[in-house]
Amino acid sequence: MHQFLEHLKLQDQEIKKSPSIHNKTFSEIIENEPESITDEQRRLRVWSSDYDPVTRSPFAKDVSHLQSLLEVLLTSKNFDRARKILEAIHPLLSEPHTFIFSVNKYLQTWSHDPSVHYGDLEQFFSTMEQRYGITANERTFAIILAKYISEDGPYISYLNRFSQSKKTQILSYIDVIGVEGLMKVFSDNSISIEDVPEDLVNLFREVRNELNDKETLISEPEYFNDDNTEVPTVDKDAESLRAVDSFGLKVIRHTLLGLREEADSKEIVSIIKQMEDGLGNQSWSDDEASKLDFFKVYKTLKTEEQREKFNSGLHSFNLTRQRRLEVRGADGAKEKWKHEFEEMQKRGALPLNKGLNAQLFQWYKNLLPYVKKEAEMCQKLMDGKVSKTDLSPDEKKLYKDREYYAPYMVLVPPEKMCVITILELLKLNSTGGIVDGMRAARALISVGKAVELEYKSQSLLKSEIKAFSKKVKSTNQWKRILSNKKNNIIENPDDSTDWSYTVYAKLGAVLTNLLLFVAKVPVKAHNPTTGKTITGSQPAFFHTYQFLNGQKLGVIKLHKEIIKQLAGRSLSNAVQPQLLPMLVAPREWHSYNDGGYLYSRSTLVRIKDSAETTAYLRKAADLGNLNEVYDGLNVLGKTPWTVNRRVFEIITRYWNSGEEFLDIPPIMEEPNLPEPLPVDAEPAQKFEYQRKLRSALNEAASLRSQRCDTNYKLEIARGFLGEKVFFPHNVDFRGRAYPISPHFNHLGNDLTRSLFLFWEGRELGERGLEWLKIHLANVYGVDKAPLNERVQFVNDNLENVFESARNPYDTDAWWKKAEKPWQALGVCFELEEAYKLENPTQYVSHIPIHQDGTCNGLQHYAALGGDIEGARQVNLLPADRPQDVYKYVASLVQKRIDAEAEEGNKYAVFLQDKITRKVVKQTVMTNVYGVTFVGATAQIKKQIDQYFSGEEDVADYARYLTMHVFNSIRELFEGAHLIQDWLGDAAKRVSKSVRIDYEDAKSNDGKPNHLSSVIWTTPLGLPCVQPYRISKNQLIKTNLQDISISDPFSASQVDARKQQAAFPPNFVHSLDATHMLMTAKACGDARLSFASVHDSYWTHAADVDHMNKEIRNQFVKLHSSNLVQELKEEFEKRYKNCLQVISISGEHPLAKEIKEVRRNNVKILGRAMTAADEIYLEKTRLEHLNSEDPEKVKIGKEMVTTVSVTEKYDLNSIVGTTKNFQILVPLTFPDIPAKGELDVEVVKESPYFFS
Amino acid sequence: MTSLRSFNPALAKHFSAPLPKFQYSFKHLARRETCQAILDKLDLTKKYTQPGKLDIVDVFSGYGLFSTMINYELKPRKHVIIENIKANVGLWKEKIRILENSNANRENFVLYNRDGYNWDTYEDLISKDKLISPSFQSRDKIHDELLIIGNLSPTKYESLIAQWIMCCAYNNWLQKYGRVRMLCFVPTATAKKFMSGPAFGKRNKSSVKRDLFTNSKLVAITETEDTVVAEGSGYDPRLLFKDQPILIPSKGTLPTNSDFALLEIEPENIVATTAIEEHEHFMQNLFYSPSKKVKDQLPFIGPGALDDLAPHIPDEIMVKGIRELTKSDWELLFHVYDNWPFRPSLLDQMDFIHEDSRNF
DNA sequence: TGATTATCTAGTGATATAAGTAATAGAAAATAA
DNA sequence: CTATTTTCTACCGACAATATCACTAGATAATAA
DSSP: OHHHHHHHHHHTSOOOOOOOOTTSOGGGOOTTTTTTOOHHHHOOEESSOSSSSOEEOTTHHHHHHHHHHHHHHHHTTOHHHHHHHHHHHGGGOSSGGGHHHHHHHHHHHHHTSTTOOHHHHHHHHHHHHHHHOOOOOHHHHHHHHHHHHHTTOSHHHHHTTSOHHHHHHHHTOHHHHHHHHHHHHHHSTTOOGGGSOGGGHHHHHHHHTGGGGGGGOOSSOTTOOOTTSOOOOOHHHHHHTHHHHHTTOOOOIIIIIOOOOHHHHHHHHHHHHHTGGGGTTOOOOGGGGGGOOHHHHHHHOOSHHHHHHHHHHHHHHHHHHHHHHHHHHHHHHHHHHHHHHHHHHHTOOOOSSSOHHHHHHHHHHHHHHHHHHHHHHHHHHHTTOSOOTTOOHHHHHHHHHHHHHHHHHTSSOHHHHHHHHHHHHHHTTTOTTBTTEEEHHHHHHHHHHHHHHHHHHHHHHHHHHHHTOTTSSOHHHHHHHHTTOOSOSSOOGGGOOOOOHHHHHHHHHHHHHHHHHHOEEEEEEEOTTTOOEEEEEEESEEEEEEEETTEEEEEEEEOHHHHHHHTTOOOGGGSOGGGSOBSSOOEEEEETTEEESSSSOOOSBOOSSOHHHHHHHHHHHHTTTTHHHHHHHHHHHHOOEEEOHHHHHHHHHHHHHTSOBTTBOOOOOOOOOOOOOOTTOOHHHHHHHHHHHHHHHHHHHHHHHHHHHHHHHHHHHHHTTTOOBBOOEEEOTTSOEEESSOSSSTTSOHHHHTTEEESSOEEOHHHHHHHHHHHHHHHHTOOSSOHHHHHHHHHHTHHHHHHHHHOTTOTTOGGGGSSSHHHHHHHHHHHHHHHHSSSGGGOEEOOEEEEEBTTHHHHHHHHHHTOHHHHHHTTOSOOSSOOOHHHHHHHHHHHHHHHHHHTTOHHHHHHGGGOOHHHHHHHHHHHTTTOOHHHHHHHHHHHHGGGOOSSSOHHHHHHHHHHHHHHHHHHHTHHHHHHHHHHHHHHHHHHTEEESOHHHHOOTTSSOOOOOOOEEEOTTSOEEEOOOBOOOEEEEEOSSOEEEEEOTTOOOOBOHHHHHHHHHHHHHHHHHHHHHHHHHHHHHHTTOOOEEOSSEEEEEGGGHHHHHHHHHHHHHHHTTSOHHHHHHHHHHHHTTTEEEEEEEOTTSHHHHHHHHHHHHHHHHHSSOOOHHHHHHHHHHHHHHHTOSOHHHHHHHHHOOOTTGGGGGSOHHHHTTSOOOEEEEEEOOOOOOOOOOSOOGGGGGGOTTSBO | OOOOTTOOGGGHHHHHSOOOSOOTTOOEEOOHHHHHHHHHHHTGGGTOOOGGGOEEEEESOTTOHHHHHHHHHHOOSEEEEEOOOHHHHHHHHHHHHHHHHHHTTTTOEEEEOSOTTOHHHHHIIIIISOSOOOOOOOTTSEEEEEEEEEEOOSGGGHHHHHHHHHHHHHTOGGGGGSEEEEEEEEEHHHHHHHTOOTTOTTOOHHHHHHHHHEEEEEEEEEOOSSSOOOTTSSSOHHHHHHHOOEEEOGGGEESTTOOEEEEEEEEOOOOOOHHHHHHHHHHHHHTTSTTSBHHHHGGGGSTTHHHHHGGGSOHHHHTSBGGGOOHHHHHHHHHHHHTOTTOOOHHHHOOOBOOOOOOO
16 A cells, blocks of 8 residues: 555656647658657547547647648658658557558658659658558558559569458559559459459459440540639620629529539430420520529429439539539639629729629739739748748748748649638628627638638549549549449548648638738728818728627628628628539448548538547447448438429519518618717716617627528529539537538528428329328418318318419418418418319429427437326327427416416416416427526516516516426426436536546646546447537637637546536437437338438428338337436446545545545655545556456455445435535446336327327 | 824724624725824825815725724715625624714714615715715816725726726716715726836726826735735836835735725816727727737728828837827827728727527 | 856746626535635 | 635537736757866
């Protein structure tokens, strides 16, 4: 015992600080620099639990910096520098075997250099082998093989050095060897089909039979253009659309989407021509391809065969467009500005309020030389052509800064960087709570990230071009040949390294600063003293700061003139083209970071700052645990959509009127500002004035941002009219799915949702027609009646429906009174069309029908708790009519209040007749999210405010009412609350626990660190890591201002409060997400079109019955096991090596015993015991107990620690007395609440479970 | 030590009782000797020569030793104690009870159980409850019938002292009756900042405003614990030299070892104009980076400010650091700014974060 | 030349910034005595 | 080790404070031996 305490004394000597390489510039890094790094420093650390095989490298930040430097230096062919970086990486790696990935990266890029020969590669590798003891993997061999091939070396004999299985693996690296290379290899007769990877067999066959279809060879892939080729725009259309333009609907189609490709449109146009007979007397000319309403054509097709052919032709056309969209988007924007600029010049004067685009082009022209110059300076610096010696201190600083970002500045052509900078700054207008401006930090980061995105798209494109070299067939055809290949063929998923925030910020700051410098706007003003009108130009952007509760906030503001020109519109081009909806199905998810768009990387899980989440995810992906998640998401991604043109036209008309209509806000008028006060007004009045002013401005800003947001949605929708579109999805950390494309997606409000149609159609049938009607009733607001009554409701209103469809603009049209009017209108159109047919059931419907869970969170809680009464209220039990929870709660509240009113309670008397469903709804909903009493009171207050004239104290009434609502909810969902409480308690214990690890436990203030997040695994295998930690801020100096961002690499303490409060809702959400993904998979397997908004599942009317069955089956399947019990077991495993702090009475015998142990230890230690010390001793004890050495075990058994003495006691019995003595005990979890009698199977028979 | 001439013997027993345990982050003078020394230094009897006419508004007096002593010295017509912290209200009720018993409260203490932070308190004090009715006096001199005492020692009340200073400029609140002297206990950090002169490291916007709108003295400071005070981390040395503040022994405070300072603030004769509001923004913009020079900070004044204003500003000011600017420098800059046609409106400069207030 | 000391630098932590706090209440965490 | 004071108050999608200075440790330059 004594010795351990002595050892503990030694531990006090500080561990040496690690070097910080992450903010060294490329030239400051020398190979092998950190030789001083010890194995101890390099040791892998754990995140939340040492049970999980998920680790954290202490140098992750440095390694990531070096890897990104390596990549960009290689791209710019600085091989010497890159090599230094490469060798600097090695000592920082906690797992040395991963070094091979970096080596391969170097090797591969280096091998493309013409001056390098295959001998050099082999030489280089053997050097590395000797120096670092790494072993080559198949990719390494593939790289060398590729060099052999390209130099016509003896590649076959090289390949034949390897065993057959190894050969096969080497050949599977298409991205390295390239299709052309593979063809060479395959054409060699010594290679047999057994050597060929399974997924390349097609290619192999193709090669061996190639002679048969030589004529399909074309000289080069169609998109293989240089960056400086012009992107065609269509003048005629731009002209004819200007009228629309003035209403605020700009057209993105011809700049972003209609990058017209003669070659590619040919195929689809010819298909359409072939089908002309079936299309009546319409005819199509070539150049109309870009204006085609593909959906309109598609709908008219009669046979399955036709449709298949059409879809296939369209796919090929769209694939090209999608590529262009992602890779060339920035050019499109520039061309549009240029076009308008030239038009303006032709017409002479440049009117002030017109021609925003021309203005932008002017900025672009002014900005370009500066950016070019900056890039040149960076290049010079990297070439070592700048001497550092005779610089002034200021210049030295500048130099140092430039040295940091230079490697990243020379990657993307200056032209593109200019466009990106302008677009980003305009896009961010009015974000982050800043009116007419943006947060500077966000702006800089965004610009930096946008450059990165551009660079990555470009390099992905380049590597694709390399893989499919020029001489092969059109890429599309090859892709088809290779389509059954599992992995991404154009990229190695291992080597994606994000740039650091420092790089984003510095790069962004350079570009932003230059733009702020050059961008001017013409102004006119009256000089108040002379009365003359002055004209001149002023900076278009203005860097300033704002104070928020006494905190400084860097801000970039836009000039009023620019704001005027934007006039509450959004800039269509500003939507990152890489993130628009897709024209082809997204790439399937194959890995945690591989899926979605073609040329930009998305992650499976949206991660805020948590490297921990990424680590867990990566591990899960490596273990193959995520496949079911992929499957579900892939179903969502494969659902093709189109825009509902009829509804769109109606919306546009109301939108263009500029007036308020339903949920369309009016065009902004001047905000209604309060009258200014005299200067010597009382302080109280002044502050009141400020308050009013703020609220007026806030209101105006809300309206405008709403209008702006809607504008974005409509513009994107317009761009995709008639198109077949897809939405790539990913999930939040709980597994809930979201479309990646912002603004316009089916998760939007009523207006947005009404624009969505399934591309595929399904004949209604009897049931489908009924469901269509039920859907109408639902969106109309009649969703609490039995299904037949809902059908009846629509039947009763059929005339109204038809009338709505025929005269939608009527002032008091029926559809406008619906709860969700736009969607109602959509259904009206559909029904009217259907009834035009003799037999409406034969109508081919495209509209999605929604099935919503009633209080989905509570449904899961009820299933978890087996709580029959709760289950009944949320329709888990079969019933004749749907239960309305809100109404029921309201009635419970009513009962309570009535009772108290009897007794003369004045609150009760007043509120007696004011208890409605609406009053309680929000509180019931948010109750699942753990709303507190105060929060709920605020909600209720808002609801009952209207009944008060001002004098009475509304808050008292609200509080009173809230109390009853809370009690009623608790009474009704007793089971749910028990579960909720259990989850909360478990989360609290975890987030307040201490790992048995001295280093972790030690902290400055003597209190133990709490480092364990709540982590659980969904039934589909997705690890959920709650990302709530106390963030540590990192300061980045840029030449615009310093910015602080939370350091994503810090492993700081958990935010216990947040962990606890958020766990119950997060857990339930992870379950509903699981349910959704399971249902998606099932529906996908049944080939239904499927979409979802968390707890609302969509499909064709005809397929609703089928989907409903799946919804119920999957729910039962999900809840067939005791999920809470499993969770508890998972927790017990994961946190078994953790201690928790509990408080007991100081008088308790255990307390006395512990005091005794502490006293003894203090004597030896010579200082006060900290919690960390106790943990250290306990850790030592456990190590000895678990040792192989019986001698050690013996010592362990004899050791007495503050923790070991607690083993004799039943801790649960101690808790409860006066608590003032804190002790450490092993982490345990309370027993789970007893499950009720509910058999989940019954939901299979419950019609209103989802409806 | 001289006699405690200002100590009210009637309260001797009261102040000999054990000190209250908790102070709600307020700090107080706890020794009669210290208070006496401060009162001697303030020499207020010369400034308020008509005892029968003086009203004292005493905010957050708390423990109240200093209040009772200043009361005993000045013998005011009314001494309004504004307090609403339960424990302190109790203390004051006790004091008044004692005084009433001993001499019918000839000290004229009135307890006003309201929140001293709230502006309405002062409004009601005069208009509704009419405890005092101050006279409007000319702004040529300091008001001699009204005195404000405020214990703003909790750091969170730093905003209050800042606002009280602005009331001097805007001639509102109690300052509308004339230039009313204020005696304020403030945290040491606040005193160091607010009392800094030009070029001192802690010079900030508030200290400029203090310069512009008031004539203030540092009356007393608490003893610093550590003998070694780093350069620039203490008070402005010129200030210490000029005002020769009384040193409050660290054991003479309640709670012990707490640090604070006493300021005597006399409003200057300022005419309230809208320009003052604009100047506030002007100062704020320049003070974004207080270590930079005027020429570096001018662009933050508004779009085009550097080009438009620079020609009107003398070079020697342009190269001065923001903190180095003196009162007259600032006045010159204000003048230039006032004449700039493109100067941004108050509305444009308002710091404002839009919050999404949408709910279901 | 090697050792020692002065000087410089980057990195870290603390503090200030503005200038209504509160219209609400009750538990939990933080902090001071 | 208690009592008081402060903090915070609904989940997710959705991301952010910055300038300055004093102080430290480690690196570099300078100096004297």
